[in-house]
Amino acid sequence: MNHEVHIYTDGAAKGNPGNGGYGVVMELVGTPHKKEFYEGFRLTTNNRMELLAVIVGLEKLKNPNMKVLVVSDSKYVIDSVVKKWVFGWEKKNYTGKKNPDLWKRFLIIYRKHQVDFKWIKGHNNHPQNERCDELAVMASLQKNLSVDVYYETIGSKS
DSSP: OOOSEEEEEEEEEETTTEEEEEEEEEEETTSSOEEEEEEEEEEEOHHHHHHHHHHHHHHTOOSSSOEEEEEESOHHHHHHHHTOHHHHHHHTTTTTOSOHHHHHHHHHHHTTSEEEEEEOOTTSSOHHHHHHHHHHHHHHTSSSOBOOHHHHHTGGGO
16 A cells, blocks of 8 residues: 555653653654644553553544554554454443543544554664654643543543
8 A cells, every 4th residue: 555644653641640742743754844743641551641642643633534544662552453352442442441532533533534553663773663762752742731531530540
C-alpha cells in the first residue's frame, strides 16, 4: 500500500503514573508538508499517552479513507492492533482491560482510514521518533497541564 500520510507518535509519563504528554509528527508523503501536535496531562500513564498520540494523529486527518502509516515505538499500541487483541476486547466490552475510553475512541477513527503500523526501536536515532519524544517530554513539563479525566476518576482504580 502506498501511504499518503505518515504519522509518527510517542508518549511519555514521568512517574508512570505522573505528569505525561504525547507528541505527534505528521508528514504528507511526497511533499514538504509536516505538522506537529502535543499536549501534556497532570496525571496519566505512558501507555495512555502512546495510544492518545495515535488517536490525535488520526483525528487530525481532514479526509476520510486516507492511507496511513503509523510509526511508533509502543509495542502496547502496535501489538494490540496488529495482533487484533483490541477487536476481541471490544467484543467483550473491554472487561478487565485498561484504557477502554481510549480504545473505543481509537477504533472509531481507525475504521475511517486504511491504517498500517510500523514498530521502531525508541531512542535509536530515528529523527521523527526523536522529535516526537521531545514534544511528549516538553508537553509533560508545561505548566497548567490538562486533566486526563477518565484516568483520574476511573482508570487509576482499575
